Amino acid sequence: MRWIECGGRLVTGAAAAVVLSTGINAQQPTAPAQPTVTAPQSRFVVVVDAAHGGDDTGGHLNDGQLEKSATLAMSVRLRSLLSARGIQVVTTRESDQSLTPDQRADIANRARAQACISLHAAETGSGTHLFASSLGSSSVAKFMPWKTAQSSFVTRSLALAGVLNSALTHGGTPVTLGRTALPGIDSMACPAVVVELAPARDADKKTTSEPDDLNYQAQIAATLAAAILEWRVEGHQP
């Protein structure tokens, strides 16, 4: 079984042992007052994962475009918007390359990000679909099984989904929320949300914008960037 080291990211030095032990077993008496040094609040990294790529084309959108192209375009747009707001962004791919779910999770975990956004596109449904991992919640441990690393972050992932949902809804985009099992997300040790961009539809369910429509993508990306900024400002990050 593959494991991922998760501990030590919140604290540094000798204080790490104190904070980790109190986190794992609340019955233990707390150590004498020692200064716990938290990570600098200014460090805020966002991982943007453009799903599919290379041989994995993803779905076919209604206008004939491939999902991998739509997600890459959305990723580039979102990265630009976040970078412009002074947020450090790590993308899983910048071109039409193939990545396994493990490679995506590996990139996200090395980045020690405070938010991981996996971008998808679909021809069904409408508006935006937000998904968090369906794993059950567990406490943070120093080493976690690779395939269920997300379980320690599910609560924060749901909180991040709530922030994105709120922003998108206020922006007039219909949102559906759900939980699902996705190998790449389940291995990410960060608050992670899948954003699936679906066509915009009017009241008669007629499509008004496809997921690869540039204006539509710009609108959604701007809303997501504002929501992530709010996520940082509100101090949800570890």
Next chain:
Amino acid sequence: MISRAQTVLLILLVVASLTMAAVLFRMRERAHERLLAGQDSAPTQAPSVTAPEQATLMVANDDDNSLRGEVYSLPLPSDPGARARAVLGKLLDLYAAQDSNHPIAGGAASVAQVFLLAAQGGKAVSAGQNEPQLAVVNLKSSFVASHPSGLETESLTVLSICGTLHANLPRVTQVRFLVDGEVRPSLAGHADLTRTYLTSDAVPADLAHP
């Protein structure tokens, strides 16, 4: 030169062969006479149609990413495996309809088989046991090939199948998927088909036991 013993043996074998041929010919004639007399071929009982039963289907809706329990009256076989296949067939027929909110082509023929096993250990389940069951749903590749790609729609398909199985066969607590008898990584690029799904994730408690 052929010895006397070999000659006798040859004659005996020829006589035995002719005797057996005569016996077989006579048996064939008698079987043919029985068929003509209609002793075995005539139906003795009219085929019976199973009485319709209430079945709860967890129907997916792409518009609001929801599963909704709908009750239908269906003739269901008594065998649990055939029963599971029948309810899933009805579910996929709904999805194949033109006005479906979760459109998927294929219909009832998309489910090749449903196998019911003990939830732990993979031992075949006999009647009367009350232990949890694992349902293995073998889908046809034509269904998977025609399934729309997308995380929401694929997740809804998987969860609606899990929920429908549990709603009608409460002992089914876990579901696995095969495509043409083999494990596939995903349904149409998103929903993970390599894992075992828990039906408790798909069905509200009040719909679990109709």
